[in-house]
Amino acid sequence: MAEREEIFAFMREVAYKPLTAEEFVEAMELEDTEQIGEFLKLLAEMEKRGDVILTRKKKYGLPEKMGLVVGRLQGHNKGFGFLIPDNAEEQDVYIALEDSNGAMHNDRIMVRLNRKQGKDNRREGEVIRILERANKQVVGSFEQNGNFGFVVPDDQRIYQDIYIPKGEIGGANSGDKVVAEITKWPESRRNPEGKVTMVLGKAGDPGVDILAIIKKYKLPEDFPQEVMEEVNQISFEPAPEAYENRKDLRDVQMVTIDGEDAKDLDDAVNVKVLENGNYSLGVHIADVSYYVEPGSELDNEAYKRGNSVYLVDRVIPMLPSKLSNGICSLNSGEDRMAVSCQMEIDQKGQVVNYEIFPSVIHIDRRMTYTAVKKILVDKDKEVREEYGELVESFEMMEQLALILKQRRINRGAIDFEFPESKVKLDDQGKAAEIIKVERSIAEKIIEEFMLVANETVAEHIYWLDKPGIYRVHEEPDEGKVETLNEFMHNFGYHIKGVGNEIHPKSYQEIVEKVAGRPQERIINTVMLRSMMHARYASTCLGHFGLAAKYYTHFTSPIRRYSDLIVHRVLRESWENKEARGKMPTWFKKMDNFADQTSIRERVAEEAERESVDMKKVEFMERHLGEKFDGIISSVLPFGMFIELDNSVEGLVHVSAMADDYYEFVEELMAFVGQHTNKIYKLGDRVEIQVVKVDKEARQIDFELV
Structure with a gap:
């Protein structure tokens, strides 16, 4: 019986053109009726996942050979987004609002690459297929408007409000946190439509904020009876x-x-x-x-x-x-x-x-x-x-x-x-x-x-020569390193590399140089963002950040499924020391285990970060009008972020700097007053006043004292 990887290998190395199902069966030399049935079922599953594409002429081809890319859409509150490819070695693809074709944040999609490159040679594309919808339920704030209403999603990456028609309001009142089920997906000129299925409570009531996060990320609260x-x-x-x-x-x-x-x-x-x-x-x-x-x-x-x-x-x-x-x-x-x-x-x-x-x-x-x-x-x-x-x-x-x-x-491990x-x-x-x-x-x-x-x-x-699951962290993308170096040039730093090879020691050298300096936080943050996101894989690809050739997660099987799988691989090696051919069926699912644990890890990280950020904003809500000392942690054209001693960050917008007209000077990473020549730069200690707190948007506005 052909497996997923065998089909991939055949299509990449043997088949020189897309094939019909019948041509596939013949080429793979399948004769048994049951085998053929299982093969066609697997092919259909792969087509549904976007592993292969079925053309209008009913031929199966590889997306990568047909100018297509498959992955998840990372939305933006202005409507555009980026395709994050399944293949971690591929660059992200920019998706303009007019090219999203009804796709929403986190949907699994297939994108056709445009021939022309966007600015900075970034890849651009158009959504041609939505493989899997991610937002069947949306958590947000309900706003009544006559007989109908709207749900404003808590996740700003879902940029459209959900229209709730008359009769589908479900007893919600304006200001309630609700869960809405989408009944009609968005189209080019129409918002998604839905119905309220659950009222969580009034925004601001005890416990409603965390409950909203749990529902937003679809975190399971109770274990099923079975x-x-x-x-x-x-x-x-x-x-x-x-x-x-x-x-x-x-x-x-x-x-x-x-x-x-x-x-x-x-x-x-x-x-x-x-x-x-x-x-x-x-x-x-x-x-x-x-x-x-x-x-x-x-x-x-x-x-x-x-x-x-x-x-x-x-x-x-x-x-x-x-x-x-x-x-x-x-x-x-x-x-x-x-x-x-x-x-x-x-x-x-x-x-x-x-x-x-x-x-x-x-x-x-x-x-x-x-x-x-x-x-x-x-x-x-x-x-x-x-x-x-x-x-x-x-x-x-x-x-x-x-x-x-x-x-x-x-050996060069990076120690942020x-x-x-x-x-x-x-x-x-x-x-x-x-x-x-x-x-x-x-x-x-x-x-x-x-x-x-x-x-x-x-x-x-790795040396057991059996399937396994590894924690991998690939080398940074060359383009991102170039962008990083352009930024760090302002501070006199540079990531070294030979050809396309970047060694983690180059990053660690910068970490050591900036330690204790005013720009330490911003440099480390930008370096971290230039790197790939660590993930799980069935292939041992090494860990760049740790400068390790072999790495896995073994030490937390109570709280990570990846570690549980590693323990099972070890157990199998003890109990069945002979025969590679007698491996249990779950060994064949390593790719699935790696994909699922990577996806769930991202969900957990986002939910955890949001719950902490939300409570930090809530804490500062109590301190409106109060003054604090802080450090300028980053300087951007529109303003400065100030980090307080308690780790809370807020923005001083350039429009709020009213004692002069301030100009952003990128070379200095500073704001300079046109008349007073007063300078605000990275690492400067300043006194601020808390002037606005927006818990819904997770934003805090400061003004300089």
Whole structure:
């Protein structure tokens, strides 16, 4: 039976022209009726996905060979958009409003490339087919207008309002947050039409804002009944036979180190120094694959969710709490089944030996980042006495983490340091406080240990010569690097490259040069935006940002489906050491797993970021008219963004700079007063007043004091 990849290979390498279904069957030498039926079904699925195109003459061809590109539309609030191609190596395609042909933000589309290139040689195209609609439901604010109404989408990338005809208002009143189902898709001169299916509440009421985000991103709130029925069959006490063929590490002293409020504890660690002076590092990860059977209802639901989503006030887990916070969580004082990666690491940070195996472990202590910081940084006598038997182990962990970090930096890994913050909520769910989060050696220990374990496991599964799933990060697009260099030229910096080859070390050199300088934040931000977005793939393509040839995600199977798949690949290698030909059917779905986990990760990132940004805006709403100190974090032709000490950013529009007429000087990245010669440039400290807060648009306006 032909598989998807075989069809691709045949069309790319053998077929010199599009073929009819009959010609395909003959060329692929399929004779069995059942095989032919399955093949035609697969071909139809591929055509629906946009993998192949069916021409008017009923011939199947490859889009890439016919001037067509397939991907998702990233909309803009002015109506135009960009096609983000499925093939990450391809450039984005600009789609003008008049060429969108009814496509909406996030729709999966097929685009015909225009022969003429747009400005800056960017690719332009026209939507010729909408393969999959993404916005069957839209969350927004309802506005009544006589007998009918409109829903103004919360997502500004859906630039058209949804027309709601008489009789479809569903009891909504002006100012309500609602969910609208689209019943007619937009056309060239007509807005989409829909009906209100749910009223979430008045905008501004407690909890309505987060509920709107949950509905907007279609995040699942509850687990289906059939999933919970399966979960209820899982025993909290593993049967004795479950420990068979597992290495018993219950006598090995190990700890978890997490934030105070973490409940899903994926990883435990232990370190010791060997007689030869090398370090022995054990990274022990919850064996979720033991409990989640491939193809089960629980597995299907985890696949749909793709990952846990951490909103500002709650977690929407990938797995039910009985697993995520219970039997799979590495809680202290409990025996747990794990997958262990035991590594011997020399004084240069090289893994010289390793073993990966199923284990049973027992956590001695559940540590927090705060407690470990008190031990290692603050040298807090009381805390060091409380954890006396572990202090030496933590000191070894610190030594090893610093060695591992130096090894990464030496090979060229990029180490951006962006300030982080956390929003604390009151009892009503309102933003009460914004706290800057300082990353100490405690967080860095876990980060370095997880990175080296992920690299080790990635190389291991690569050499198994079996299908796998990898975390990949391709080299930056050449055009984006050129644009980046044009921008950085104003500051005297330049990304070096030989021919088309860019080494991550070139980026890291700039990171080191700008560290502590006024332009650090803006340079790092622009460099980050010039890079590709990391994703999952069934092929090991390396990780540019980490300067790693092999990389995967292995360390968080409770909250990431990609990691669960990696654990299954390892389990399969232990249980079926022979025969590549006897692989289970789920091995054939690696491309699907990679695509789905990449898509769900993007959704989670957007939802998480929006929930935090919304609460930051809400916090500043309470401080209208108040004055704050801040730093000019970026300077653009229309104004300056000011970052406050609490990490909130707001805009001082050039029209609000009323003590002079100010001119934007790109070479200086500054505004210069025409009469006073007063200069506002990147990194300058300024005092501002909060003059306007728009929670719906997530915008804050400042004025200089």
